[in-house]
Amino acid sequence: MKPIPARIAAFRAKGAARFGVVTEAGIIDLTPDYGSRFAGLKEVIEAGALEEVIAAAEGRAPAFAEAEVEFLIPIADPEKLICIGVNFPDRNAEYKDGQAAPGRPSIFIRFARSFTGHRQALIRPPESPQLDYEGEVVIVIGKAGRRIAREDAYDHIAALTLCNEGTIRDWVRHAKFNVTQGKNWDGSGSIGPWLVPFRTADQLDDIALITRVNGEIRQQDRTSRMIYDFRYIVSYVSTFTTLVPGDMIVCGTPTGAGARFDPPVWLKPGDVIEVEAEGIGCLSNGVEDERC
Template sequence: MRLIAFKNQAGAPTLGARIGNDVVDLTARGLPATLDGLLRDPGGLDAARAAADAPGERLALAGLALLPPLQQPAKAFAIGLNYVDHAAESNFAPPAHPVLFQRFPSSWVAHGQAIERPRVSVQFDYEAELVAVIGKGGRYIPKERALEHVAGYSLFNEGSIRDYQFRSNQWLWGKNFDRSGGFGPEFVTADELPPGAAGLRIQCRLNGQVMQDANTRDMIFDVATLVAACSEGMALQPGDMIITGTPSGVGLARKPPVWLKPGDVCEIEVEGVGVLRNPVVDEA
């Protein structure tokens, strides 16, 4: 099942199930208006499947104003240096433990919306990433049970302001500029993908040119390991998200560096999950 968040005609958040080029308005059929709310209900995904299969009116996907798949996740973990080649190009040794930092909802926009290069920097970089979304909460989750806690997956372009990222040993500043990242276009339930979303091609294309091209099997810490690790420090909640890291090919590591600029179009694709597309503009 593929779920999207969008604005209805009144401008209110709405949850829909995408079926081809059509969308079933799940909120109009009595379900929550957000994926966050749906996942807090243990039977929410089953109810969504039943509602999506029921006969009734459908909307055309074209023209809908999409929102990011999650509206206000309690936690959005981001993982650094999670592909060996990316760690090497960044001049870091492969980490012995997951490198965690936080990403805030104000730092991302939906599919099709513009990501913004801030006025204080020109070192605006792209990062193709897979997102794992938690469907069942828990603390101290064992790795062998961790995938039972993953409801599904989405895509992220972790736009990074590199000169701010490396102003200190903490990366959070350069990873959280307003509207610097993209998230979407939809949420894909885990049963539509291989376990742990492993073995899927992941790419970033900038103006049609392939900049990153790898496979999710190349993660140093797979999805199950990340879920288990994150749950050691704090209880995971439904709707939490883990942005699982980027492969090699980022703009920072190129010679000369490649920075995002106004007029660019950046696309993130993961096999079976979809394509996230965002134009680039300067901050107003």
Template sequence: MKYVSFEISGVPAWGRIDGEKVEQLGEPGTRWPDLKSYLTDQTPADLKPLGVHDLSEVTLLPVIPKPDLIAMAAVNYRKGDAPTDKEPPFPVLFLRLSSSQIGHEAPLIKPASSQKLDFEGELAVIIGKGGRHIPKDRAYDHVAGYSIYNDGSVRDWQKHSHQFTPGKNFVGTGAFGPWMVTPDDLPPLEQGIALRTRVNGVEKQSTDTSKMIFDVPYLINYVSTFAPLVPGDVIVTGTCSGFGSTRTPPEFLREGDVVEVEIEGIGVLRNAVQKERVAVEAV
């Protein structure tokens, strides 16, 4: 099953994908106004469509537009099959703000204050059942589904200090979509689900989920040890080698570039790069 958050005629809504159609299941004012509220309810119910739309008629939003928590793992893939002594003893984690997120086909914003916008294709895990101190052997029971993330990173701001926060939270840099696929529609991650990132059609990153240093059960256990997880939270599982700043010479994104992250069994997340139009904004 594929669930999606979208906007139709300016109204945010959510639903499920049926071929090239979207069955709308909620909107503001209904029992489940958004996908996060449906995951939170935990009450089995017969979901009756409020309407059906062509995919081409809707604007896709981030799968979970406003998660309580977005925990991001840094790097997290080995190049070969075997562990090495260079692997970190614990995952490197940072947090992303929901206000930095965009959906499928939305512009990926290149900040006016930097020339070093980078791409990172990653697997996103959406939490369906909350908990604290979740054991690894029960971690998959807490997963509602999987999606795709492009952790757009502003490298010079990321490296202002040893803290990642500024470079990982520019507006319009966290692409999340196009939809959430439930676990029953995917093979076990340990078997190796392919992940690829392309820029303008040229492959830049390629790996599979069997090469994770810290797998999904480990990350769920680790994050839930210091923070209670709730439905709709997102854990983004890290990237592999090949992103722009590690290439020789470095390759940073320019206006008009198109970034595609493809994960086997989920789909393709696509975003074109757009230069930031600077204006003083009232808050």
């Protein structure tokens, strides 16, 4: 059995935002030790202190059970939250347009407000019932860079996490050249459950990525089959924008989203969606209608 990786989470407990290491026994709160230095995990990463903070939890007793906390997005205020579209071979075939995978990735931007944390409900708005799921791996930048060479790309990654890149499908088709409207509804997606420090290439190069809805596997693939691999993504994106610590890049979803069923199968209140990846964890969310 592989050892459980180090896991550090942002969460709310006793009325305050905190961060700490997640163990099988509970959460070791490191805010009393580091809260005066770091406002959150973005600042920890900016300081290059992720390993230091995690090591400080060694031998300490948990302060909270997981059930006692509200998990938050690991990086609450990234400068950039960049998403890569159509990044698995079967996903490209879903479009049924007869076109080969493009030579360069599709890219769009999401706002942090459009995401919620682990075990929080995704919000279905009254304007559309077409809330869909997309399970994805997220890389978190730890070292700033511009025009990063492919061979140096992994040196710029600090941590990994997961995303359910929830989408309001009919709203992505409101315009000809963008999907922004359907990708940025408040609380429509999730990121988490925690950060896992990135240490070796085998944490990314060929890991299983699975999405389940109510226990049924809907998406399943391996990162080795991505059209644009993680090294390419970091290199390509950094060509046009400077990547900085805390930036998050959501790296693409396999085939099997609800829109591709015949008829489509949309998420509804009561559903439970799990996004799981080897060595990272399992991000779980329910669904609720927006309270207007």
